Amino acid sequence: MRPDADAWLRRFAPAPTAEVRLLVLPHAGGSASFYLPVSRALAPRVEVVTAQYPGRQDRHHERPLPTIAAIADELAEVVSGLDDLPLLVFGHSMGAVVGYELAQRRAPLRLFASGRRAPSRHRSETVHLRDDRGIIAELRSLSGSRADALANPEVMQMAMPAVRADYRAIETYRHGHDVPLDCPVTVFTGDADPQVTLEEARAWRDHTTAGFDMHILPGGHFFIVEQAPQVIQVMAAAASAVARA
Template sequence: MSHPAETWVRPFRLTPMPRLRLVCFPHAGGSASFFAAWKERLPADIDLLAMQYPGREDRFNETPLTGMAPLAEGAALALREFADAPLVLFGHSLGAALAYETALQLEHAGLSPHHLFVSALPAPHLQRGGELHRGDEAALLDDIRRQGGASELLEDADLRALFLPILRADYQVIETYRRARPVALACPVDVLLGDRDEEASSDEAQGWDLAGRQRATLKRFPGGHFYLVGQRTAVIEHLLCRLGHAETLFREIA
């Protein structure tokens, strides 16, 4: 049986003595490779890890999980192996909720993350829910097109047939996820949001205040739900500024 760290974590950069380890959690239908290019924009002493959920890429033969709890349990168990350096968690959309739930589990194990960044998602107690995971294929695909995600996968019938079960499972995870009230983390919580994102309003995003012991900082970027594709450099620079490393660590790639 594979070790949890080998199964769940894709290390795009691992160094002997990192200052921080940035751990990225993909969106619904997303995979670890979505964040691979981030290493080119990070300083050399910040490691880059991304979570690989069951059912995609090199975990294609595994059944996708349909609940937040087992996803968070798997991710937290795997990340214990990397907690010898400060962990900074970044999650986008579904990945934001999963990063938060993983942070709670790590904190409970005495391995509190250094910082949590959540992107493009209402706070846990303000989740909108939904029934798209129960509906037909057309409605699910229309929702993905509306958000501007994974369009290349939708146009090829064979790829679409492989992609849809993963997408439906991920939608079930986020559409059935909600907390009556968030548990406040010890680490700082930052919120990132596209200024034209229809999936989370400013009020819903600011609701993440309750997920930390201090008021969450909200930063808006130009764009919709997948704003971070076009704003990658600005997003990474913002993360580094918030972590206090921008002046000495950030390097622009020409």
């Protein structure tokens, strides 16, 4: 049975005349609403659809998917119904790996990989094995969530199953593809990101035969918040090039 596209995808800004579509894939513990500003910035020339993974916000009653492969499999089915416009994919952190696995199944015209080392560059990480306090401490260290949410026990109690599941999915992920992508890959990385060295970010070039470029921006793991205008500018230029073509 094909996954329900309405359950998976959020459209925050109308773009009925768009010639290009951008699929945004959130980070571990992230939700679609985090990327609402991207939708507003790129509309109406680009239709931005943001994935809402099971287990969060309006899907909190659903069980989170256990692996990156399971998320990518479901998204591949959803994306199969989005063939009316050229598709670009953006993913940050865990979302970058989900995007890579999705591209292995259904190649977009370009993959934007943000805040994540190349899939073949493995680190041993065990955040998902920590207690709730340990996971919250990790979230604080990365500054990826609003401080008021992290300090709210009720909010965190509701969010923790999805956060833990996402960390388990990305930390147990292992690269297993011999064939590189045939779509270009654009990488964004923060110059002070503790989770990605510049060498690990550049290693994305080994995963494509169709072109690679990298943008090093000031900031830590969530540089995309402060550097959103620069990231959006690059994506807008790529979308315009696709529309012209």
